[in-house]
Amino acid sequence: MTEKKKADNITWHESKVNKNDRRKLNKHTSAVLWFTGLSGSGKSTLAVEVERKLNERGIHTYILDGDNIRHGLNKDLGFSPEDRSENIRRIGEVTKLFVDAGIMTLTAFISPYHEERQQVRELLNDLEFIEIYVKCSLEAAEIRDPKGLYKKARNGEIKNFTGIDAPYEAPKHPELIVETDQLSLEDSVKQVIEFLERKGYIYL
Template structure:
């Protein structure tokens, strides 16, 4: 993630009178980021949607930030070069920080292929607020799924800089959670994520 120098020095952080703890108390639960990373087609968005639905049943305040959805607005000006990928995640990192400050459990579903960029998002947050969920699925399986036809186009050279084909994906080294979606049903995958949140005190039983 690129470090940026502010373009203006005439800006000062303005503190409010309601802080993160106040918002968490109001919501009656803690806040954190569930960062779902993995290859395209691994099931990140599907898993995030189902986890959010389960959390909503428990009256947990949530919001999903999805890779494709964000590129319709906030990051519509970015492509898929290494530089644009880094800027994409830099912006998302700052957004997730705001959501955590708002007292919300945020589900961020992004390929986020580089270890460095995920590490830098983690560094924006306090300890235990960043939960890296490696949505692990073999390249063979995601190519078989290919829900958007992207792998087929990448193999034909119609899409450049496609993760897993002609652009790298750096698997997480020490994620908080590994969900093997080529081995588990979506129901069992959701149970694994919810179980982690319960066991580690993010949500109550």
């Protein structure tokens, strides 16, 4: 494969409005809530409901969902290890921009590899990356199988499927673990909101 040539003669232009200015305007801080877990664990469902709760409290938010992003920004990527890595690299750069814009950003990606999640963490300042492990057993995820993907993977119709023929590296030290195969959606959302309150990301 021919290596892509990096752009030359580029210069970073500083804005006269910075991240703290935008946060003051929004009247809240900004960070990334990085929901990671197996397909079918409930990442997107949880992110959507958490966003709704935050919106009700006047917090500026945006969700970056794995499937949605693959309809646009990352539609040229497949599911090989290399493409998965590039998928997360791009999302990491996008989340950095959203945090700089002063927005509470929620991402719902399987993001199966520890190294890639760590690289995103290192793009951001301390306390701006909140890794939320949406913990769900493979058995429970397969029973749910909302998109029918596990069945296709078991039948050999889908290759490199996380949990079947591709690995998932569970977070070692996430900021929060939400066991969606043990908790109701309501209690899962409550756990996330209470964490954000307790850590001072949002106020009572």
